[in-house]
Amino acid sequence: MPLLKDGTHTENQYKVLSAEEATDALPPGDYLFPVSHIELALQFQAEGHGKSGLWLDSSDEPRISTDLLNQFTVVAVNFPKFIDGRGYSIAFLLRERLGFNGDIRAIGDVLVDQLNYMRRCGFSSFELREDQDVEVAVREMNGFTNFYQTSADEAIPAYRLRHNL
Amino acid sequence: MSGRAVFLKLPGHITKATDDQSMYKYDDYDQRIVADRVRQFHDQTQRFLDGKLSEDEFLPLRLQNGLYVQRFAPMLRIAIPYGMVNSEQLRKLSDISRRYDKGYVHFTTRQNLQLNWPSLEEVPNILEELTSVQMHAIQTSGNCIRNTTTDQFAGVAHDEIVDPRPWCEIIRQWSTLHPEFSFLPRKFKIAVSGSVEDRAATNVHDIGIHAHLNDNGAVRFKILAGGGLGRTPMIGSVIKESLEPEHLLSYLYAVLRVYNQYGRRDNKYKARIKILVKALTPQVFAEKVEQEWLPIKDSNAHLPEQEISRVASFFTEPAYQSLASVDLNDLALSASVPFQLWLKRNVHLHKKPGYSAVTLTLKATADAPGDASAEQLDAIADLADKYSFGELRVSHEQNLIFADVQQKQLYELWQQLEILGLATPNQGLLTDMICCPGGDFCALANARSIPLAEDIQRRFENIDFLHDIGELDLNISGCMNACGHHHVGHIGILGVDRKGEEYYQIQVGGASGYDTSLGKILGPSFKMEEVPDVVNKLLQTYVKERRPDERFIDTCRRIGVEPFKESVYAAA
Structure with missing residues (x-):
């Protein structure tokens, strides 16, 4: 699946594991573990089998300590269906409330027309659904120059920009 | 090209209101945002027409740009933010309705305007034309924060305590293209009132905001959540007694974030915030909001005093002459x-x-x-x-x-x-009905509303009789989505489907305003042709039972629905 990171198409090194696949018999490699398997993810990484990341489903609550969270370089949030907007709040909370400073990745039903909102909420990489057009993705992600709200990106909202705040 | 923020700082350009108009005017930021949005929708529509975007994936995009696909044609809903429009905008709307539609427009129950016959291909062009008069159709539909509504007499009302319009505009901007809250479980409506009398039905909104002054004369907001009509009508509960204006946006973030995370997504009829507030209880919901709010209250979501002043500067008084009152x-x-x-x-x-x-x-x-x-x-x-x-x-x-x-x-x-033909002297009377477009236009409707409204108007054309009956809200909805606000009509009429036939359920005793009440259903439903007679029986009961100076709703509240029910179902 096309992975978009830092505005360009890059190689996706992480494989997303389902709860059934996340066992201690995994071959070496880089994996995203379900958040329920955080202990296994830490152990896998500590034993030098590869890099571990986590993924949260839209129904998971982001309740992980910041220290624990920052042991991982990637935390992904799944969109089971693109209209399920819980992932936006999860990403915001990971970035702003929990202070996760690694890569927050959108996975699942990730479509080009939602990338701008995702980016603003703290997502920094996007595993696009197979059929999505990367060129359109890049264009859509950068389609706006000003914003009305503060979120988890660096954009200054209009109500502060207007007053040089 | 970076995946991180790209934004433009415009060189110190701040517009201030001019003296002659008391309406918000776009600055370069506002103009750029609506223009970018139109460009984006041009592109999305083109991809849809080219078959590169599926029907399902285009759906929320077009809805959030105001475009429905209705029974016979697309329908475009244009926002009239908090109900204010100027003459230049009106002329543009008239011009658009002539060139892109059939030369008329429909004003809705949420301070919006609808075009009933535009073509899908032309909608991006209509939106582009709207930007030339500082208008848009953003978030007039879809599962997002809708047009913020208020009192139609805002700024001029004799009983106004706080002018709600600056707050509506601040909320309009904050809610527009919100990155976190554009795929909510369901639609989300905010209404603001700042008067002694509530003319904005704030108690039946997802969030109702009552602006008032505290003992020191400073503006404060009472926040209600979980009101709504639809299938499960509910009156909102107070979740914050007194909020300082600088915290308005951070508090809205908190409410919306709790709703976005915990609102039900498994059943569209249980997805509104009212169901969540009821399930958690208003107290627990308020606590969750508080927990979410405290960490962000002094973040960048804090509303700067300068911005409050800037927005308020647009809503100063127009150039009134000093005149004597006329009796x-x-x-x-x-x-x-x-x-x-x-x-x-x-x-x-x-x-x-x-x-x-x-x-x-x-x-x-x-x-x-x-x-x-x-x-x-x-x-x-x-x-x-x-x-x-x-x-x-x-x-x-x-x-x-x-x-x-x-x-x-x-x-x-x-x-x-x-x-x-615009001087019909029926404001607030029986024939001044709230009525949704119904089965003649709307794909959701179970029954038609407009022909029924006309039947009732014809039956009660006698103006002396209407004035004798006095203040009466008669509201008609063509289905239980309740766009015609039937739950809060003194007389409410709901179109239902009985084995493929149109029937109408009648209720009485509803009211909007701070003393909101929900109407009670009288009993089995009626055919369209029976409804005017039923209304007449209700009116006759009122005439018989009323005390001097008692309105229909007051009589209803005093004697209950039973006498009305009896009059309607009594054997002839």
Whole structure:
């Protein structure tokens, strides 16, 4: 699946594991573990089998300590269906409330027309659904120059920009 | 190209309100955002037409740009933010309705305007034209934060404590293209009121905001959550007694974030915030919001004082003349009966001596409630320029208002409204109905609303009888989504489907306002042709039971629904 990171198409090194696949018999490699398997993810990484990341489903609550969270370089949030907007709040909370400073990745039903909102909420990489057009993705992600709200990106909202705040 | 923020700082350009108009004006930031949005929708529509975007994936994109696909044609819903529109915008809307539609528009129950016959391919062009007069159709539909609504008399109401309009504009901007809250479990509606009387139905909104002054004369907000109509009507619960204005946005973030995370997504009929508030209890919901709010209250979501002042500067008073009050009884004295009736019903108290607000009801018999022709819009724009500082209001009762008319010009204005068919003296009366488009247009409807409204108007055309009955809200919805607000009508009518046939359920005792109540269903439903008789029986019961100066709703509250029920179902 096309992975978009830092505005360009890059190689996706992480494989997303389902709860059934996340066992201690995994071959070496880089994996995203379900958040329920955080202990296994830490152990896998500590034993030098590869890099571990986590993924949260839209129904998971982001309740992980910041220290624990920052042991991982990637935390992904799944969109089971693109209209399920819980992932936006999860990403915001990971970035702003929990202070996760690694890569927050959108996975699942990730479509080009939602990338701008995702980016603003703290997502920094996007595993696009197979059929999505990367060129359109890049264009859509950068389609706006000003914003009305503060979120988890660096954009200054209009109500502060207007007053040089 | 970076995946991180790209934004543009415009060089120190701050617009301030001019003296002659009391309306918000876009600055370069506002203009750029709506222009970017239109460009984006051009692109999305083109990809849809090229078959590169599926129906399902295009759906929320077009809805959030105001575009429905209705029973016969697409429908475009254009926002009239908190009900304010100027003459230039009206002329543009009239022009658009002529060139892209059938030469008329429909005003909705949420201070929006609908075009019933645009073509999908042309919608991006319509949106582009709207930006030229600082209008848009953003988030007039879809599972997102909708147009914020308020009192149609905001800024001129005699009983106003706080002008709600600056707060509505601040919320409009904050909610527009919100990155976190554009894929909510369901639609989300916010209404603001700042008067003694609530004319914005704030108690039946997802969030209702009551602006008031504290003991030190500072603005504070009481926040209600979980009100709504639809299948499960509920009155909102207070979740915050007194919020400081600088925390308005951070608090809204918190409410929306709790809803976005915990609102139900498994069943669209249980997805509104009211179901969540009820399930958690208002207390627990309020605590969750508080927990979410405290960490962000002093973040960048904190609303700067400078911005509050800037937005408020647009809503200063227009250039009022200093005039003496005119006694309307004197005006009526030697005048014709139609003018007297109009003065009594359609002319409202104003905070300024010598001025009145005037309602143009879009409820003439045989015209679909809320409809206005392109010719009428042009004429209204001219009258607005001549008599009301070039500005017009739209009410949730689907009427239009000139907010600032000199009382000494009332007769002159009335004469011109008579010619246009816009002087129907029925504001607040039985025939001034709230009515959704119903089965004639809407794909969701179970039954038609407009022909029923017309039947009722024809049955009760006698103006003396109407005035004798007095204030009465009759609201009609064509299905349980309740766009016609039937739950809060003194008489509410709901279209239902009984084995493929249109039937109408009648309820009485509903009311909006701070003393909101939900109507009670009388019993089995009726066929369309039976409804005017049923309404008549309700009115006869009222006439029999009423005490002097008692309105229909007051009598209802005093005697309960039983006598009404008996009159309707008694064997003939």
